[in-house]
Structure formats: C-alpha cells, structure tokens
Amino acid sequence: MPYIPLEDHxxxxxxxxxxxxxxxxxxxxxxxFLLRGPSxxxxxxxxxxATVVSNGNACRFCTNAHTAAADKLLGECDTTKAVKENxxxxxxxxxxxxxxTIASQVQQSGKAVTEHSIQQAKQEGATDLEIHDTVLIAAxxxxxxxxxxxxxxxxxxxxxxxxxxxxxxxxxxxxxxQGYDHLKKH
Amino acid sequence: MAHIQVPEGVPGIRSLxxxxxxxxxxxxxxxxxxLRGESxxxxxxxxxxATYVSSRNECVFCTSSHAAAARYLxxxxxxxxxxxxxxxxxxxxxxxxKALLNIAGKVQINGKxxxxxxxxxxxxxGATDRDIHDTVLIAAxxxxxxxxxxxxxxxxxxxxxxxxxxxxxxxxxxxxxxxxx
Numbered sequence: 096m097p098y099i100p101l102e103d104h105x106x107x108x109x110x111x112x113x114x115x116x117x118x119x120x121x122x123x124x125x126x127x128f129l130l131r132g133p134s135x136x137x138x139x140x141x142x143x144x145a146t147v148v149s150n151g152n153a154c155r156f157c158t159n160a161h162t163a164a165a166d167k168l169l170g171e172c173d174t175t176k177a178v179k180e181n182x183x184x185x186x187x188x189x190x191x192x193x194x195x196t197i198a199s200q201v202q203q204s205g206k207a208v209t210e211h212s213i214q215q216a217k218q219e220g221a222t223d224l225e226i227h228d229t230v231l232i233a234a235x236x237x238x239x240x241x242x243x244x245x246x247x248x249x250x251x252x253x254x255x256x257x258x259x260x261x262x263x264x265x266x267x268x269x270x271x272x273q274g275y276d277h278l279k280k281h
Numbered sequence: 282m283a284h285i286q287v288p289e290g291v292p293g294i295r296s297l298x299x300x301x302x303x304x305x306x307x308x309x310x311x312x313x314x315x316l317r318g319e320s321x322x323x324x325x326x327x328x329x330x331a332t333y334v335s336s337r338n339e340c341v342f343c344t345s346s347h348a349a350a351a352r353y354l355x356x357x358x359x360x361x362x363x364x365x366x367x368x369x370x371x372x373x374x375x376x377x378x379k380a381l382l383n384i385a386g387k388v389q390i391n392g393k394x395x396x397x398x399x400x401x402x403x404x405x406x407g408a409t410d411r412d413i414h415d416t417v418l419i420a421a422x423x424x425x426x427x428x429x430x431x432x433x434x435x436x437x438x439x440x441x442x443x444x445x446x447x448x449x450x451x452x453x454x455x456x457x458x459x460x461x462x
C-alpha cells in the first residue's frame with residue numbers, strides 16, 4: 096500500500112508523476128533528454144546504466160522496468176542479466192564496463208567515484224560528455240529509486256506489466272498527451 | 282580538480298550545468314518548483330530538509346549552500362539550521378518537522394528504509410499527504426544533486442563568505458540557470 100493516495104491503475108513511478116504534475120514535468124524532461132536525447136551512448140547503453148543503479152538500490156519496480164526497456168532495445172535478455180550479476184564479465188565494451196563501474200560508485204555515493212575509475216573510462220575512450228551523462232543518469236536513478244520506494248508504491252509481480260511499460264518508455268519518457276485513463280481496467 | 286573539463290573557478294553544480302545546460306535547465310526547473318513552488322511546507326523548511334539530506338551525504342558544497350539559503354529564509358530564527366545539523370531532535374522546531382526530517386533521513390539511506398510507523402508518526406503530528414510526498418521527493422532529489430556534485434568532483438569553495446552570498450541569492454532569486462561568464 097502506498098503511503099499516500101495514488102491511482103490504483105498506475106503502479107510504481109507513474110502514479111507519483113500523476114500525483115504532482117508540476118514536479119513531474121522537469122523530472123520527465125530530464126529523463127527524456129538523458130535517456131532518449133542525442134548522445135554518443137546508445138539508448139540501450141543508457142538503459143543499462145539505469146538498470147545497474149536501480150538494481151544496486153534494490154528498487155524492484157525500476158530494475159524490472161529498465162531491464163525490460165533495455166531488453167527491448169537490445170532485442171535480447173542476456174546483457175541485462177549479465178550486467179546485474181557482474182559488470183566485469185558482461186558482454187559489453189570495455190568503455191561501457193568502465194562507465195557502468197562509475198555508475199555503481201555513484202549509486203553508493205558521489206564520493207565513492209575514484210580517480211582511478213575516471214582515468215580507466217578515459218583510457219577506454221569515454222569522453223567528458225559520456226562521463227558527465229553517466230554520472231547524472233546514475234544520480235537521477237538514485238532519485239527515482241528513492242521516490243518509488245520511499246512512498247511504498249506498488250510493484251506489480253506480473254512480468255507482462257513490465258513488457259507493456261517497456262513498449263511505452265522505449266518511445267520516450269514524456270507524459271502521454273491523453274493521460275493514462277486508458278490503462279484503467281473496466 | 283573536477284573529473285571533467287568544466288569552467289574553472291565556478292563552484293559546485295553551477296559549473297556542471299554550465300558544462301551541460303541542456304540537462305542543467307531541467308535540474309534548475311526541478312529545484313525551483315520543488316523548493317520555491319506551491320507546497321504546504323515553507324521555503325525555509327524545504328531548504329532545511331535539503332540541507333539535512335546533503336549533510337548526511339557529506340556533500341560539503343550542497344550542505345553549505347543550502348544551509349546558507351535556509352539561514353537567510355529563517356531570518357531571525359536562523360540559528361535553528363545549525364542546531365538541526367547537529368541534532369534535529371534537540372532543535373526548536375515542530376514535532377511535525379522532526380518527524381519529516383526523520384523520513385528524509387531514511388530516504389537518504391534508501392527508499393525502503395522508510396517504515397509505515399514513521400509515516401504514521403508524521404501523520405499524528407499533523408503531516409498531510411503533500412507534506413509527506415514533498416519531503417520524500419526533496420530528499421530523493423538531493424540524493425541526486427549530492428551525487429552529481431561529488432561524483433564529478435566539482436569545485437567546493439572553502440570560504441564561508443562565498444556560501445553566504447549564495448544563500449542570499451538562492452533566498453532572493455531562487456534557482457535561475459547560470460549562463461556563461
């Protein structure tokens with residue numbers, strides 16, 4: 096049961112974003128820009144950062160949602176599984192491993208990011224912009240994970256729910272122009 | 282030295298949003314609506330929550346700047362800020378605000394740390410749905426800002442006067458995206 100009254104048909108983050116729309120707008124805009132805007136990191140790579148951080152924070156709703164989004168963008172389910180288990184042996188580029196390592200450090204604390212991990216990322220070819228965006232995506236998911244779990248929102252158990260959500264967020268993070276009433280069960 | 286090439290001599294988050302204004306504008310929009318927009322919590326109370334969370338995350342830049350903003354907004358009661366940072370249970374603030382600071386402290390650790398009885402305690406002291414919502418979102422937002430500022434090792438001034446000036450600006454003008462020097 097959520098700690099505040101949220102719409103039953105909108106579990107997880109969506110109910111919160113509909114509860115207070117004036118704060119939701121910059122959060123949605125930021126997410127759209129960081130995860131779907133122009134970047135030298137692919138959308139799937141950026142979803143992997145979101146997945147690793149949400150998994151580190153043990154936020155099941157966000158982990159399931161962004162795993163499903165990354166799976167959909169990648170067209171397979173092995174990479175998300177591997178990065179959640181062990182970044183260093185996952186089937187991603189060395190640059191991506193170094194960026195995911197930075198993201199995991201950000202998940203613990205901003206102060207946990209080491210000079211060594213930054214140098215490692217630069218040696219693997221990461222640009223300042225990629226390092227910046229990695230840190231900010233990781234920090235943003237520390238916000239989301241706390242917002243979702245701190246107000247005890249509902250985490251659906253049915254995997255089909257997350258496939259539906261992934262369909263939607265693969266297209267983007269902006270509020271649907273028609274709202275979400277069509278998701279109500281009749 | 283910051284981990285990436287941000288403008289030199291510009292402190293904290295300002296240097297980061299000048300490096301990347303495309304994301305920076307939304308960060309400032311969020312700070313403005315959350316800390317200065319419509320809320321049952323006063324601007325001073327919201328800055329106090331931001332300061333408390335930043336202090337727990339040991340983010341010196343965010344703690345010092347938001348403490349300065351809170352002191353400015355509390356006016357003749359400004360000493361409350363330092364008492365809260367030392368031990369909020371002993372501070373001359375309402376029991377409701379103490380219960381909300383307790384929730385904010387839990388959010389700082391992890392969302393799952395917030396327990397139903399702690400929310401119940403806040404309600405007993407008069408906290409509304411929106412008080413609870415805004416407290417959790419402010420604490421979550423500063424869990425982001427603190428990580429952004431320290432994760433990129435942005436410049437943290439050591440001169441207290443630099444923060445006093447920031448506090449006045451944040452109190453008077455709110456959160457306005459800085460432009461290139």
